[in-house]
Amino acid sequence: xxxxxxxxxxxxxxxxxxxxxxxxxxxxxxxxxxxxxxxxxxxxxxxxxxxxxxxxxxxxxxxxxxxxxxxxxxxxxxxxxxxxxxxxxxxxxxxxxxxxxxxxxxxxxxxxxxxxxxxxxxxxxxxxxxxxxxxxxxxxxxxxxxxxxxxxxxxxxxxxxxxxxxxxxxxxxxxxxxxxxxxxxxxxxxxxxxxxxxxxxxxxxxxxxxxxxxxxxxxxxxxxxxxxxxxxxxxxxxxxxxxxxxxxxxxxxxxxxxxxxxxxxxxxxxxxxxxxxxxxxxxxxxxxxxxxxxxxxxxxxxxxxxxxxxxxxxxxxxxxxxxxxxxxxxxxxxxxxxxxxxxxxxxxxxxxxxxxxxxxxxxxxxxxxxxxxxxxxxxxxxxxxxxxxxxxxxxxxxxxxxxxxxxxxxxxxxxxxxxxxxxxxxxxxxxxxxxxxxxxxxxxxxxxxxxxxxxxxxxxxxxxxxxxxxxxxxxxxxxxxxxxxxxxxxxxxxxxxxxxxxxxxxxxxxxxxxxxxxxxxxxxxxxxxxxxxxxxxxxxxxxxxxxxxxxxxxxxxxxxxxxxxxxxxxxxxxxxxxxxxxxxxxxxxxxxxxxxxxxxxxxxxxxxxxxxxxxxxxxxxxxxxxxxxxxxxxxxxxxxxxxxxxxxxxxxxxxxxxxxxxxxxxxxxxxxxxxxxxxxxxxxxxxxxxxxxxxxxxxxxxxxx
Numbered sequence: 173x174x175x176x177x178x179x180x181x182x183x184x185x186x187x188x189x190x191x192x193x194x195x196x197x198x199x200x201x202x203x204x205x206x207x208x209x210x211x212x213x214x215x216x217x218x219x220x221x222x223x224x225x226x227x228x229x230x231x232x233x234x235x236x237x238x239x240x241x242x243x244x245x246x247x248x249x250x251x252x253x254x255x256x257x258x259x260x261x262x263x264x265x266x267x268x269x270x271x272x273x274x275x276x277x278x279x280x281x282x283x284x285x286x287x288x289x290x291x292x293x294x295x296x297x298x299x300x301x302x303x304x305x306x307x308x309x310x311x312x313x314x315x316x317x318x319x320x321x322x323x324x325x326x327x328x329x330x331x332x333x334x335x336x337x338x339x340x341x342x343x344x345x346x347x348x349x350x351x352x353x354x355x356x357x358x359x360x361x362x363x364x365x366x367x368x369x370x371x372x373x374x375x376x377x378x379x380x381x382x383x384x385x386x387x388x389x390x391x392x393x394x395x396x397x398x399x400x401x402x403x404x405x406x407x408x409x410x411x412x413x414x415x416x417x418x419x420x421x422x423x424x425x426x427x428x429x430x431x432x433x434x435x436x437x438x439x440x441x442x443x444x445x446x447x448x449x450x451x452x453x454x455x456x457x458x459x460x461x462x463x464x465x466x467x468x469x470x471x472x473x474x475x476x477x478x479x480x481x482x483x484x485x486x487x488x489x490x491x492x493x494x495x496x497x498x499x500x501x502x503x504x505x506x507x508x509x510x511x512x513x514x515x516x517x518x519x520x521x522x523x524x525x526x527x528x529x530x531x532x533x534x535x536x537x538x539x540x541x542x543x544x545x546x547x548x549x550x551x552x553x554x555x556x557x558x559x560x561x562x563x564x565x566x567x568x569x570x571x572x573x574x575x576x577x578x579x580x581x582x583x584x585x586x587x588x589x590x591x592x593x594x595x596x597x598x599x600x601x602x603x604x605x606x607x608x609x610x611x612x613x614x615x616x617x618x619x620x621x622x623x624x625x626x627x628x629x630x631x632x633x634x635x636x637x638x639x640x641x642x643x644x645x646x647x648x649x650x651x652x653x654x655x656x657x658x659x660x661x662x663x664x665x666x667x668x669x670x671x672x673x674x675x676x677x678x679x680x681x682x683x684x685x686x687x688x689x690x691x692x693x694x695x696x697x698x699x700x701x702x703x704x705x706x707x708x709x710x711x712x713x714x715x716x717x718x719x720x721x722x723x724x725x726x727x728x729x730x731x732x733x734x735x736x737x738x739x740x741x742x743x744x745x746x747x748x749x750x751x752x753x754x755x756x757x758x759x760x761x762x763x764x765x766x767x768x769x770x771x772x773x774x775x776x777x778x779x780x781x782x783x784x785x786x787x788x789x790x791x792x793x794x795x796x797x798x799x800x801x802x803x804x805x806x807x808x809x810x811x812x813x814x815x816x817x818x819x820x821x822x823x824x825x826x827x828x829x830x831x832x833x834x835x836x837x838x839x840x841x842x843x844x845x846x847x848x849x850x851x852x853x854x855x856x857x858x859x860x861x862x863x864x865x866x867x868x869x870x871x872x873x874x875x876x877x
Contacts, residue, residue, distance in 0.1 A: 238569030448499035610635035651734030737761025814848030
């Protein structure tokens with residue numbers, strides 16, 4: 173008050189000018205306060221246990237009136253040994269007093285697929301609520317729930333026996349649509365035997381199919397509207413319920429999905445299902461084996477969009493439109509240097525002409541709008557090193573909400589004004605405990621490859637590194653390979669991020685050729701060249717850090733999961749390698765690409781990269797298989813794999829372990845995580861992996877002489 177009085181008395185200026193001066197002083201005061209309280213306050217050294225204190229926002233939804241943002245917030249539960257989410261809401265008002273988040277549910281029922289009611293007073297979602305007993309909806313099955321923004325009203329909308337698979341809410345007609353799955357036995361001369369002997373598993377003849385039902389929230393009448401004897405992987409309802417788009421396949425297997433799924437459209441008027449042309453994402457695409465996901469309808473219900481995600485090729489957005497009762501489909505125009513983020517990328521029609529999606533470039537992920545062949549930025553150009561994990565926008569309120577992280581802070585909920593393209597406003601402080609953490613220095617770097625290419629990647633350096641002492645290096649290799657490591661602060665048990673730098677290591681996360689975000693040619697250069705060009709890119713990155721004086725050439729290790737585990741196997745089996753790896757962590761890694769084609773759940777993957785089946789490209793399958801070069805291994809290796817991993821089956825890990833332990837007598841350890849799939853889901857297993865890796869690398873790498 174005294175500051176304002178002095179300004180009012182001594183400055184010869186208008187009231188508006190005085191208020192602006194006050195705002196500037198208050199802003200500078202707040203900046204100085206933040207600076208004073210943050211600089212020098214980093215006192216906590218990150219340890220593996222800190223990972224389980226992190227909460228993760230997984231989904232955001234902006235209310236129709238633009239006043240609130242609903243989000244799912246996942247946290248770890250020691251007793252349940254897993255991570256589950258609850259539903260939260262935060263005001264979009266910029267005043268600090270109204271920026272605090274409010275938790276609406278407290279039972280970690282896994283709220284997801286958030287959709288606001290038309291009056292902005294409640295949120296519909298899927299959840300698995302369990303309160304004892306065997307009766308729905310409180311027996312842990314998946315049901316649709318309605319949660320009021322006060323948090324006092326949590327009502328079940330469905331009570332379907334066995335639970336449902338998915339749902340959609342149409343605010344125009346106040347209708348909930350839901351999907352049920354069931355088992356279908358195909359009718360042939362052996363059907364009676366399959367019906368008789370149900371305790372065994374069949375390769376085919378018994379499959380999962382889906383039905384779609386509608387439930388009016390006005391009179392609570394239910395009706396089955398779609399039963400096409402196909403499996404529905406995803407569906408989306410056009411406003412008003414006139415049409416439903418569905419990603420369908422013959423059954424629920426991956427082998428059917430990656431090459432045999434399609435988009436079907438049901439019409440309320442005719443009751444018929446049609447299949448718009450598939451050529452642009454199947455037979456005429458760079459690869460016919462696309463994963464289809466993220467269906468979205470335009471507000472007028474005449475256009476739909478979805479993402480076709482390819483192994484080895486850039487993801488594409490497919491747009492379908494209807495005119496004169498005829499559907500047409502085509503790819504959204506995309507420059508070669510613009511990559512649509514794949515695998516879960518959000519897609520939303522902003523209005524009838526503009527499509528919201530996220531583009532990926534050199535380790536960053538940014539939301540944009542497309543209009544014809546134009547890509548329109550909608551966030552401030554000043555926003556650097558940002559990675560967006562979730563996004564939702566409103567044409568009515570001109571607002572954009574994001575789950576956004578940077579290279580200096582963990583992810584939080586932000587909101588911005590699309591019209592002004594202003595810097596987004598941070599609305600939450602999801603992980604306040606990290607304010608004193610000694611976070612690594614995270615940056616994007618480029619280096620020169622032997623063939624003149626310029627690979628890139630993420631470099632993590634320990635907090636407070638003096639810039640002179642040469643560091644031990646862990647090369648942390650991402651999976652995919654058609655993805656990339658992002659330039660944000662992250663703790664990742666699978667890919668060695670965060671906790672190794674805290675222990676004094678430098679960490680290089682190479683986005684080798686075949687990675688997204690560096691242009692089409694960079695991505696497709698890996699086809700037919702696995703265990704070759706990307707290995708050379710990684711080695712060149714290590715040599716670059718050695719030349720720069722950052723790392724100790726005698727203390728270098730490698731770690732990765734999935735394709736990162738495969739590349740770890742490639743690097744330690746490399747003959748006459750210019751890099752001597754002192755330690756390795758091979759997570760869910762492939763050893764034999766022919767066995768990969770035969771045993772894993774996505775056989776199209778090796779077919780795409782090897783340009784055919786094993787009998788069509790036997791030399792290429794052999795060249796890409798590290799098993800034939802196992803005699804070259806001298807690196808002490810710890811091996812991790814999920815016991816129920818069907819993507820990279822445990823037999824590959826057993827093969828590596830058998831060679832090292834029984835025949836080559838190389839120090840090794842083989843850890844199978846009982847019951848786990850391709851990724852580790854249990855708290856204790858993620859903890860075990862981090863602690864085992866650190867102990868292993870400390871012994872064989874960090875303390876090596």
